Amino acid sequence: MKTNAMRTLDQLKIPYQVVEFKVSKEHMDGEEVARLVSRNVEEVFKTLVVCDKDDLVVCLIPVSEHVDLKKLSKASGHKSLSMLPLNQLTQKTGYQRGGCSPIGMKKLYPTYIHESCLEQEVIAISGGHRGCQIIIDPHQLIECINIKVGDYVQG
Incomplete structure (x- = not known):
């Protein structure tokens, strides 16, 4: 099943690979997702949506980190x-x-990624x-939706 994220990448002619896995419970932690997609935990990134009023x-x-x-x-x-708030996410x-991609959202919001992504061949x-x-x-990925790179994790 093609998602908005995949359709956007296809339109931009950006190569990607899809890995699907069985979801066993309501919320899975990032380490479990990394194991299920056969990736090192440093290669798996979670998408967080934050707000300041309506912005x-x-x-x-990285899935093992906490946002600062x-x-x-x-x-x-x-x-x-x-x-x-979770009730506003969709x-x-x-x-x-658990299925929020930074690509293909209803609007293109300002997007930021932790600099450790640059140490990986793929994420x-x-x-x-x-x-x-x-x-x-x-x-x-950074080029396709103009993501800003920096240090956004605690520690």
Whole structure:
């Protein structure tokens, strides 16, 4: 099943690989997803959607890390950011929890990715539905939706 993320990558002629896996429970942690898609945990990035009132910001960080909202606020020019309430995720992005891809959202929101992605040949990101990951060159991902690279994790 093609998702908006895959259709967008196809339109942009950006190569990617789709890896699908069986979803065993409501919420799976990133380490489990990495194992299921046969990737090192450093290669798997989660998509987080944060907000400042009505302004949305998308952030990709390694699944084993926690976002530093102060660093992300500073980088994005916001006074303060907080996680988007889960009940608004589908309405704002078109995706559901566990299947939220930074590509192909209802709108193109300012997007940020942790700099460690540049140390990887490929990274895995959500493919647009639960149980689906897209394996992609991080440089091509950054170019395709004009992602800003920096340090957005705690520590």
